[in-house]
Amino acid sequence: MNRRTTQSVFLQRANYRQRRLRDGAKLVPFLGIILLAIPLAWSSDEVGDKVGASGVLYIFGVWVVLIILTAILSSRLREEPTDTETDNIAR
């Protein structure tokens, strides 16, 4: 609440990037949940059309995507503190 008053409205480009990276990192698990919920809609009613190897590939594919996304985001994220200082300079 108070933080709003102490920080400037606009950020330097680098800090802006950091914020968005953080947003991205926060969204990854939700992306994962959505992608992993998709198999729920697969139908196996028809006996012949069983979910086979392709299903396995899908699940493991999602897994790899999540790992790569997280690896990229995590390696670019840095700890938050200094951003108020740099914000002030940016102003």
Place this chain on the structure above:
Amino acid sequence: MMSFNALIAIALGYVLLLFVVAFIAERRAARGHSNWLSSPWIYTLSLSIYCTAWTFYGAVGYAARSGLEFVTIYLGPTLVMVGWWWVLRRLVRIGRAQRITSIADLVSSRFGKSTQLGMIVTVISVIAATPYIALQLQSVTLSFAVFAQIEGGRWGQTDFNATAMWVAVGLAVFTVIFGTRNLDANERHHGVVIAIAVEAVVKLLALVAVGVFVVWGVAGGPAEMMTRIDQSEIELWTQDSSRWISLIFLSGAAFLCLPRMFQVLVVENSDERHLQVASWAFPLYLFFMSLFVVPIAVVGLDLLPAGSNPDLFVLTVPLYEGQGGLAILSFLGGFSSATSMVIVAVIALATMVSNHIVTPIWLSLQANQQAVMSGDVRRVILLSRRLSVAGILALGFLYYRMSGGGTALAAIGLISFTGAVQILPAMIGGIFWRGATGIGAAAGLITGLIVWMWTLFLPSFGVDAIIGQSVMDIGLFGVSWLRPQALFGVTELDPLVHGIMWSMLLNTAAFIVCSLMTFPGPLERLQGAQFVNVYDHSSAAPAWSAAATDAEDLLIMSQRIMGSAQAQALFQQEAIRQNKPGYLPEATPAFLERLERELAGSVGAATAHAMIGQLTGGSNVSVEDLIAVADEAAQILEYSNKLEAKSQEQERTARALRTANDKLTALSIQKDAFLSQISHELRTPMTSIRSFSDILRDNEMSEDDHSRYAGIIYDEAVRLTRLLDDLLDLSVLENGQVELHAQTGAVSTLLDRAVRAAGLQEGALKISREHANEDVVLTTDMDRLGQVFINLISNAGKYCDAQDPHLEIKIHQIAGDHVVDFIDNGSGIAPENEDLIFEKFSRVADGSKAGGAGLGLAICREIMNRLGGEVNYVASNKGAAFRVTLPKAKTAVALEQT
């Protein structure tokens, strides 16, 4: 083919290797070379204790039975890890800021360092973990049995039990040696962590090796493998979506709540940045752990004779193919999975049991706190920790024996998860919601525990073991809504999903509702703010007031917990920090707080808090204390204000006294002057009277002379009389014996009369008046008022020293009172004399010129006081200015009474 004895030798050799690795790591850490020990990769690998023997062996069996569902057990933790920014980062930060030792400590610390909550969480964790430990013993025993069977030996129940027992004993020894060596959980178990990391690598390598062998060695390549999977009889996808979602949730939640996971995730974390690497590296580890599960299951079902246990495919497939070495590696992988999980779980549980159950009870039994020995608490805690290790393993072993090691045990993995997950609402609520209260947390935990026991845990022992078939069918006391697997009439759900759903729902509901309705204690609110706003202020707010605590007592207590050397080092450090090297440090609130954190690292927050509370006389801050302190401060403030007021008053009095003294001195001088003056005044007429009456007695004079002399005698007598009259008048006025006669008249008439009676020589003093304003009618003693006017006018006549003397008489209103100003154009009265002019016997100007004895103004003031008015000297830039404030109209009666 490998002999069974060789297998045992290899297993023992492996264990010995782990001992050596752990020992070397401890040594390096002790020497300060712990850089590579605390790398993010070691941290990631230590997380692998999530993959237990149940997952190492069981995942393949799970896949053979239920297809892709096994993968949920890995997907939940993956989601938690990739979402590390949400929960894990916060947990790790809190764990470091508050020196959390276990998940029970987290909950207890968050809710006001409550001992009871710590106990509840500990009990839940122990109940939930026991079957899981039994499961690990079973896995290891079964894997031994596989090799024994190949030799042709057929294992009986006693062989299984003996193996399980020896495994349990071996684990207990390892855990006691490396897990309970040091007390401070925050110093981290380097040896254990490194051993776990080695085991993590071994089990990953083992599973991947078996997988690679299956895909490329047996199936002949990935493409062929895919075809095999498609043709396999395994139904990969069952359409039960509720299980899919529930299990992902369950495994994710268990990943956070399992005591062993909390231990490696939070307690053993040495650097927050390790999470950044682990956030993707650990999901990658899980990915490889599960990548080959389906191929192994498919190939195993194809190769092995029908009826063989799919849970052991990881072992039996290589053995069937004649790959003895691979089978041994696989065995070591399974062995690693089981042992690493058991070791960490037992350390975590033992810490919880000793900190949250044994120590509080021991402390409360120690009624007499006097006879204390250095390190006695430390000894008790270490002993209780070691006994807890043995006790928990014994519990696991007993459970294994009671359940008979059958398939019933295999099913309990997820049930055990569900038990551990009951801590989730209290934990997540505690770190995100400041409104969460200890009572709410306790209500949620107990509700969850009961529901979990009823719906999952007790039925898991099998029908008629604890809950009879009739209760299963018709419900408790015949209430159909209380059927264990159909609570509130919900019959359509899978029993596991049913149990997860109801326990979590009711747990969360009880937690939230009770939190909303109760009011947290002061310490609870303080801790709540610290936990929820952990990023804003990572340091704790001072929870101790500067108490009358002896540093010596604190030292004795710290020695009891930490041992003397460590405690003394800590106190010396603090003394240096306080710039008092060589002495005991002051028991400042900051020091108390630091000490409490240090102790919390050993015995948990609740116990540390209680122990310091004992010494400081429970002087931790409560609202009551704050109010008392505020009251005291207010009282002191009031007192000092009073003192200040008094001293000001005294100063004023002193000043008044000084003024009075000055005045008295001046008066005394005046009086002396007056006395000589009055003697002179009295003597002068008397001398004239005597000498002239003497002349008259001679009778030798003309008629003219006679009458002239008689006239002089008369005049002198009149002057004498007037003097005496004045003296008498003043004395009468001062004694209050004067009689006032109320009359009503106009001020103008009175002034006319006064000007006439002032006896001024014609033209000597020019008087200007404002007749228009003088039309004021008042009721008072007109004669006396007239006397005042006459006196003031004649004074002006006598003392005005201007060339062209002029008196201005103005009448006007000030603040509702009529005032009459008499302003002349003379030089006025010197400021130093302004105080004196109204005093008796005072005469500012040279007496020779005056006709009176300096009593006129004193009489005026007395008269005006009597009449209820005032006469003052007003500083003016023109000359002497007197202001007469006319009395307010009084009733005749009032006047009579004066």
